[in-house]
Amino acid sequence: MTLSSTDDIHKALTVGEVAERSGVAVSALHFYEKKGLIQSSRSAGNQRRYHRDVLRRVAVIKVAQRIGIPLAEIAEALGELPDGRTPTARDWKRMSAKWRGHLDERINDLTVLRDQLNECIGCGCLSIKACRLRNPFDSLSEEGPGPHF
Amino acid sequence: MTLSSTDDIHKALTVGEVAERSGVAVSALHFYEKKGLIQSSRSAGNQRRYHRDVLRRVAVIKVAQRIGIPLAEIAEALGELPDGRTPTARDWKRMSAKWRGHLDERINDLTVLRDQLNECIGCGCLSIKACRLRNPFDSLSEEGPGPHF
DNA sequence: CTTTTACCTTAACTAAGGTTTAGGTTTTAT
DNA sequence: ATAAAACCTAAACCTTAGTTAAGGTAAAAG
Numbered sequence: 001m002t003l004s005s006t007d008d009i010h011k012a013l014t015v016g017e018v019a020e021r022s023g024v025a026v027s028a029l030h031f032y033e034k035k036g037l038i039q040s041s042r043s044a045g046n047q048r049r050y051h052r053d054v055l056r057r058v059a060v061i062k063v064a065q066r067i068g069i070p071l072a073e074i075a076e077a078l079g080e081l082p083d084g085r086t087p088t089a090r091d092w093k094r095m096s097a098k099w100r101g102h103l104d105e106r107i108n109d110l111t112v113l114r115d116q117l118n119e120c121i122g123c124g125c126l127s128i129k130a131c132r133l134r135n136p137f138d139s140l141s142e143e144g145p146g147p148h149f
Numbered sequence: 150m151t152l153s154s155t156d157d158i159h160k161a162l163t164v165g166e167v168a169e170r171s172g173v174a175v176s177a178l179h180f181y182e183k184k185g186l187i188q189s190s191r192s193a194g195n196q197r198r199y200h201r202d203v204l205r206r207v208a209v210i211k212v213a214q215r216i217g218i219p220l221a222e223i224a225e226a227l228g229e230l231p232d233g234r235t236p237t238a239r240d241w242k243r244m245s246a247k248w249r250g251h252l253d254e255r256i257n258d259l260t261v262l263r264d265q266l267n268e269c270i271g272c273g274c275l276s277i278k279a280c281r282l283r284n285p286f287d288s289l290s291e292e293g294p295g296p297h298f
Numbered sequence: 299c300t301t302t303t304a305c306c307t308t309a310a311c312t313a314a315g316g317t318t319t320a321g322g323t324t325t326t327a328t
Numbered sequence: 329a330t331a332a333a334a335c336c337t338a339a340a341c342c343t344t345a346g347t348t349a350a351g352g353t354a355a356a357a358g
Contacts, residue, residue, distance in 0.1 A: 027316065121242050195354080
């Protein structure tokens with residue numbers, strides 16, 4: 001049996017459909033397109049039509065944003081894919097492995113900060129000379145948890 | 150022996166001196182004052198004069214910002230101190246203990262995210278239904294590290 | 299006494315990541 | 329055929345945390 005037209009896997013998606021399925025506002029999709037993060041073709045009447053792949057691209061964008069990657073950097077990473085293709089599983093592995101490094105660093109920074117804060121809550125000093133919280137570049141404060149190589 | 154005038158502990162500080170000692174730009178000090186985070190009196194010629202306590206206040210602001218507390222919230226916390234006093238060691242303990250909770254939460258969120266990302270790097274799917282990265286509110290994803298009470 | 303240097307205020311500008319509004323067109327449903 | 333729902337563009341607006349500029353005054357140094 002043939003697919004009904006609404007389920008047709010080859011049907012291009014309108015911006016409203018992409019918004020609903022991806023959980024991203026229409027205005028944000030316009031914005032992403034302007035920034036070069038996603039692409040669309042146009043209908044005879046100049047309305048955006050998206051390939052289904054856009055959903056995966058938007059998923060990648062959302063995850064990268066949660067990690068804390070700015071849109072410009074996400075755009076750059078997506079732009080490095082050959083012929084602007086949507087990231088494959090392999091592409092995604094490469095990108096996400098790179099971004100995980102960013103995440104590790106952020107977690108490490110915050111953990112160092114928490115340790116310093118715990119120390120400081122104990123003394124309450126905020127001393128200009130002695131307090132590691134106030135002297136984040138003090139060599140002592142570089143001994144945080146996590147890898148240091 | 151008496152203190153020289155430049156070392157006088159009671160001398161009010163100019164905005165430039167506060168900027169230099171606190172490592173915060175003059176424009177930022179103006180900004181903090183407009184937002185009610187710090188106070189100053191004025192010289193005969195309408196120039197700002199700061200009590201030395203302002204240095205401790207600015208130190209608190211800087212630490213809170215590192216933790217990720219927005220200025221409005223810092224202003225609120227500082228505003229709750231009786232007669233607008235500069236935080237004592239006790240005050241600081243109370244504030245920082247509260248903010249540490251914020252920090253713990255952020256660290257926990259990021260750690261959950263990292264675990265999900267590691268899982269996803271393994272599969273590369275980004276599947277709409279199955280991928281925990283794409284479904285952060287999935288009940289499974291609530292099993293992160295750290296306390297859950 | 300004069301020249302720097304520091305300071306004053308107000309307003310505009312920056313960056314990121316969008317949202318809102320206004321005015322007009324296309325698609326879809328009736 | 330018409331009306332409603334969805335879409336289009338451009339520009340303005342929003343938030344946070346400030347910085348920069350312009351035009352003028354005060355304080356410090358020589």
